[in-house]
Amino acid sequence: MIGLISATAAGRTGCERLAAAWPGRTVLYDDGARPLREVVGAAFAECDQLVLFLATGAAVRLLAPHLRGKAEDPGVVTVDEAHRYAVALLGGHGGGANSLAAAVSSVLGAEPVVTTATDAVGATALDTLPYPAEGALPAVTRALLDGTPPVTFHTDTIWPHPPLPPALIPAPPSMAEKLPPGESATRKNASPEASQGHPREDGSLRTAATGRSEAARPGGAEPTPAERGAEDEAPYAVWLTDRRITAGNTVFLRPPSLTVGIGGSRGVTREEVVTLVRSTLAEAGLAERSVTALATVDAKASEAGIVAAAAAFGVPLLTFPADTLAAIPVPNPSAAPLAAVGTASVAEAAALAAAPGGELVAQKRKSAMATAAVARRHPRGRLAVVGLGPGARDLVTPRAVAELRRASVLVGLDQYVDQIRDLLAPGTRVLESGLGAEEERARTAVAEARAGHAVALIGSGDAGVYAMASPALAEAADDIDVVGVPGVTAALAAAALLGAPLGHDHVSISLSDLHTPWDVIERRVRAAAEADLVVTFYNPRSRGRDWQLPKALSILAGHRAPDTPVGVVHAASRPDERVAVTTLAGLDPATVDMVTVVTVGNTASRTVAGRMVTPRGYRWQAP
Template sequence: MIGLIAATAAGQRGCERLAAAWPDRTRVYDGPVREAVTAAFAECEQLVCFLATGAAVRLVAPLLADKASDPGVVCVDEAHRYAVALLGGHGGGANDLAAAVSDILGTAPVVTTATDAVGASGLDTLGLPVEGAIAAVSRAMLDGEPVAMRADAVWPLPALPANVGEAGEAEIRVTDLVVPAGERTAVLRPASLVVGVGGSRGVAAEEVLGLVREALEGAGLSARSVAALATVEAKADEAGIVAAAERLNVPLLTYAAGTLAGIEVPNPSAAPLAAVGTPSVAEAAALAAAGQGGELVVQKRKSAMATAAVARRRPRGRLAVVGLGPGARDLLTPRAREELRRAAVVVGLDQYVDQIRDLLRPGTRILESGLGAEEERARSAVAEARAGYAVALIGSGDAGVYAMASPALAEASADIDVVGVPGVTAALAAAAILGAPLGHDHVSISLSDLHTPWEVIERRVRAAAESDLVVTFYNPRSRGRDWQLPKALAILGEHRTPQTPVGVVHAASRPDERSEVTTLAALDVTTVDMVTVVTVGNTATREVAGRMVTPRGYRWQT
C-alpha cells in the first residue's frame, strides 16, 4: 500500500490524482501531518509526501529502523515540479515510485542513488538476496576499481559494469555456500536449493526447521538460497511442514506419491512406502523440485519425527524475445524497457540495436549482425541463454510477427526460460496513421518469397480477396522483387472495385514517415519499398475526411 500525505490544498490535489490513478494501491491520510506520516510509515510499504524535503526528513527521521524494512519515501514539492526519492531508493522502491509518480503528475523524478544516477546495476537490484560488504563493493564498482566476480555457476543476472571481471581486491561472490565474511566481499544468494522434507503425523514446525537448519549447516549451505520446501502430496496439509515453509518464507511444493516413487534415490525406505506410497519422500521430493539437471547435495537426515534432504537446482538461463515497436521511442513499451535493462546480453540486427543502445546498462554485452542473419541471431541468443545468461533478443514491431520469436523458439528447448514481450506492430502503427482500416476482420501477408514459395503466397492473397478481408502487406516491394505487389493487387482487384481505399505508410513513427490514402486503381507501386506497409480495404472500407475507415459491421452506418 502507498500512503499519501499532504499539508496544503495543492498537495491534496496531488493526492487525489494519485489515488484516482491507483485506487487499489493507495490510502490518503488526513489530519495533522506528523500523525499522518507516523501512521503511514507503520502501515504502508511506500509513502508519497507532498511536503518540502526538509519537513519530510524531520518527520521521518525518528521513525527509521532498518534499511531493509523501512518504507520507500518520495517527496513532491508544492508546485509539482519534482518527485524526489528521499528514502529507500532500492529496498523501498522509492526510485521506481518517483518515476511512476512523475508519469502521472508530470513531475521530474529526482534520483540520487549512485548506481541509478549512472545507469549501473546496484547489488541490491540484481534480483538476489545480497549480504556482506555491500557499500564497499558498490563503491569499488562506481569508482571503476577492478572487482572480481566469482560465481559457482552462471545465473541470469543483469549486466554489471565493465570493471567487474575476473580479478580485483573487492569481490562479488554468487554462491549458496557459507563463505568467510570479508571487508570487501559482497555475497549474492541464488535461489539454488530446495529442501525435501517428510514428517510423521503431528510433527512440530520447530522439529522440521531444526532438521532443515542442521542439514544446511552440516553442508555449509546458506538458508538464504533455499527456494522452496518439497514433500509428498499426502503431507500437503501437515501443519508442522506448512508452518515451517511459512517461517522460511518459501513455497511448499508437493508431488504425487507415484511421481516420487519413480525417482531413483540413494536411501529408499520401506516405512514411507507403507505410509504414503513411495520409498522416499525427502530425497525424492528434493530432486523432483530441483528439476532437470538437479543434484542431491545432502542425503536424507532424520530426527525423531522428520526427514530432510537438500538438492541443488541447475541454473536456468533466460531468453526475452522483445518487440521494439515501429521505431519511435514513445512506442517502446515499458515492459520492453525493463527487459532491456534486465539483460546481460542483447542480440539483434545492428540497426535495431542502435535504436536502444542508450537504454542498456553499462557492461551489457551486445551481439549484433546485419540483414539476412536471422537464424544465426536466433541460435546465438538461445546458446547464450543455455549458458545461463539473461538474454534479450530484439526485433522491430512485435517480435512474434514476421520477426525473431519464431526462429528463436524453434531453437529453444525446455532447459531455458522464455519470455515474450509484445510490441506495436507495423500494421498497427500504420493503421493508426491511416485512420481505422482494421475495424473488422483483417489479415497480414508478407510478399517476400525468400522463405515462402510464391505459389503459397498467391494462394493466401486469393483466399483473402475471396473472403473480403482487409489486407496488410508486409515486405511489399524491393529492388529485386518488384512484380509481387502488382500481382497481389491484381488478385485483390478481381474481387474489389478500383475505388477501394488503399493506405500506404512509409517508415511509420520514424523521422522520415510519410503516408497517403489512395485507391486500388491510383496506387503508384514505385513509391513502395521494404519499410512500407500497404493496407488494402475490403468492400465496406471508405475514405472519410482523408482517412481510411472500415466499419465494425458490414452495414455501413450513416
C-alpha cells in the same frame, strides 16, 4: 501496499490521482482526525512504501523516530506542493523508492529525483539484482564506483541476471583450480557446468574461482584479531553462489538454487523443522537465502509445523503425491515412511522433485520428529523476445525497455541495435549481425539462454510478426524460460497514420517469396480478395523483386472497384515517414519499397476527409 499521505488540498489531489492510477494498491491516510505525526507513524508501520505530499525537511523530521534499518524500512517518496518533483527519500533500492519515484512521476507529470550513486551513473546496483545480496555491500559498491581497489567476480555457475557493473573484473582462471581446504561436499557433487563462469565481452568465459568455506574454521569460532585485520585488507570480490564462504570485503549474491525436502511425524513443531533445516544447510556449507522452497509429500500438506516452517523461511511449501516420490531414486530409502505415507523417501525424494533435473547436495538428516535433505536445481536461462515497434522511440513500450535493461546479452540486427543502444545497461554484451543472418541470431540467442544468461532477442514491430520470435522459438526447448514482449507493428502504426482502415476484418500478407513460394502467396491473396478482407501488404517491393505487388493488386482488382481506397505508408513513425491515401487504380507501385506498408480497403472502405475508413458496421451508423 503504498500509503498516500497529504497535508494540503493540492496534496490530496495528488493522492487521489495516484489512487485512481493504481487501484487496489494504495491506502489513503487522510482522515483529518489525527495529528500528521501519528498518521505518518501508522503508515510507516503498516505499508511497504509511502508517498508523502510534504516538503522533504518535514518528511525527514516526521520519519526520523520510526527508522529501523535499511533492510526493514519502507521505501519513501516525497512530492512537492506543485507536483514538480518526486524525491526518492528513503529505501531507494531495498524499499523500491527509486522505481516508485519514477512511477509517481509518470502519473503526475513530475520529474523523479534519484540520488543513489549507482543510479546517478547508470550502473547496476548489486542490491537491485534479482538475487539477495549479503556481505560488505557499502564497501564493495564504493570500490566499484571509485574503480579502486579492484573488485573481482566469481561464480559457481551461470545464473540469468542483468548486466553486472562493468568495473567487475572476471576472476583469473588459475583461481578456479584452487579449491579451499574444508570445501563442502556440495562442490564435489556439482555438475560439470559448475566450472563455467561469466562471459567476458569478447565471448570467452570468466572462470569460477573459490573462496574459503566456513567449515574450515573449527566450531564456527569468531575470527581472531589478526584474521580480522587480514580480512580488512582482503581483496574485494562479488560471489554469485549458494555456498557459504568466509571472506572479507565480499558481497554474496544468492541464486534461487536450493530446495529443501521435509519429512515429519504428526505434531512436529515449527521450531524443530526450522532448526533442522538450518543445521542441515550449515553442515553442507549452503546459504539459507538460496532456498526457494520447502517440499514434502501430499499427506503432510497441512502439517502445521511444516507449513509454519515454510512461512518462517518466506518460501512456498510444495507437495507431491506419494507415488511420484516413490519413483525417484534416493540414497537413503526407509521402511518407516513407506509404511506411513506410501513412499520409501520423503525428504530426499521431495527435495529432488522440487528441483527437476537437479542433484542432491545434502543427504537426509534427522531430528527427533523430522527429516531434511537439500537439492540444488540447475539454472534456467531466460530468453526475452522483444518487439521494438516501428521505429519511433516513444513507440517502444515500457515493458520492452525494462527487458532490455534486464538482459545481460542482447542479440539483434545491427540497425535495430543502433536504435536502442542507449537504452542498454552498462556492461550489456551485444551480439549483432547484418541482414540475412536471422537463423544465426535465433540460434545464438537460444544458445546464450541455454548457457544460463538473461538474453534479449530484438526485432522491429512485434517480434512475433514476420520477425525473430518464430525462428527462435522453433530452436528453443523447455530447458529455458521464454518471455514474449509485444510491440507496435508496422501495420498498426501505418493504420493509425491513415485513419481507421482496419476497422473490420483484415489480414496481413508478406509479398516476399524469399521464404514462401509465390504460388502459396498468390493463393492467400486470392482468398483474401474473395473474402472481402482489408489487406495489408508487408515487404511489397524491392529492387530485385518488382512484379509481385502489381500482380497482387490485379488479383484484388478482380473483386474490388477501381476507387477502393489504398493507403501507402513509407517508414511509419521514422524521420523519413511519408503517408498517402490513393485508390486501387491510382496506386503507382514504383513509389513503394521494402519499408513501405500498403493497405488495401475492402468493398466498404471509403475516404472521409482525406482519411481512410473501414466501417465496423455498427447499427447506429448510417450506411
